[in-house]
Amino acid sequence: MEFNVMKKKTNEKTNNLIAKSPFVAAFAMIFALGFLANGTVCIAEETPEAAPVETTEAPATEQQPDAPVAEQPEDAAAYEVSTPFTVTKLETPVTMYVTETVNVRDGAGTQYNPIGKLGWGNCVSVTGTTDNGWYEISYNDTVAYIIGNYVSQNLPGIPYLFVGDSRTVQLQMAVGSNDKAYVAKVGEGYNWFKNTAMPQIQASAGAGTTMVINFGVNDLANASKYIKLVNSNIDAWEAQGITVYYAAVTPVGDCSTVSNDQIEKFNARLKAELDPRIKWIDGYSFLKQNGFSASDGLHYNRSTYKNLYSYYMSVIGTDV
Incomplete structure (x- = not known):
């Protein structure tokens, strides 16, 4: 009798387990889908390796230097344009005399730089005349210019x-x-x-x-x-x-x-x-x-x- 009872209970457990199996399987499937949806588990498909692409390297070109930039004066208005002049050379230098204190310049015009001074009575060696009324002279072993109004062939009196x-x-x-x-x-x-x-x-x-x-x-x-x-x-x-x-x-x-x-x-x-x-x-x-x-x-x-x-x-x- 006891044996029959135990067998009956065992059969009931087995039947219950079998009866519940579909529910267990369904639950397991839902659990797995939940993991996939949350991205917690992700298995990537292996993609085939792309074939290497041959590239042709462009020949190296020689780097060209930057074009030079013309220098501009800081204040272009401060630089006067020097007026060109023409010199007629004398065959033989002539000694002349300065009649008043005068600037000696590096060009025949007041816009050229002064490089010295000559005073009354100083004698100068004139080597040429210009087309704008100046004299080319030899001054400290260099070529220079003085305005013709202050030069005379005769020794002048004191001013x-x-x-x-x-x-x-x-x-x-x-x-x-x-x-x-x-x-x-x-x-x-x-x-x-x-x-x-x-x-x-x-x-x-x-x-x-x-x-x-x-x-x-x-x-x-x-x-x-x-x-x-x-x-x-x-x-x-x-x-x-x-x-x-x-x-x-x-x-x-x-x-x-x-x-x-x-x-x-x-x-x-x-x-x-x-x-x-x-x-x-x-x-x-x-x-x-x-x-x-x-x-x-x-x-x-x-x-x-x-x-x-x-x-x-x-x-x-x-x-x-």
């Missing part, structure tokens, strides 16, 4: 010659001697002018010289003698190419030896009686109007002399 007494001596001390000469001595007047200064004028002045005479403060009573001496020489000076100015005796301050009334009378007479070819510079009125400083009443300070010189040159420049 400016100042002749006078102590006031002219102090004028020289204030403004210097560049392109100027001075024939002057402290305390002198008519006699020194006639006997000593006149020969020195002949040696210093020449064609193109502007001469400024300023005598009288030490001997205002000699107005007639000054007029006669200057007028008697104007023909010779003019023939030499000398331009003559007579500068008025300038005012004094607190001075015991001379008065401004005496100076005004002297000036008025010379201005009226000097030859018309002798030009008058009214430094007296200039200083009276613009002021002056004279510590001893007779001689000026440096600033006053500089102002007076500037006035002289402004009058001379207006007449040129």
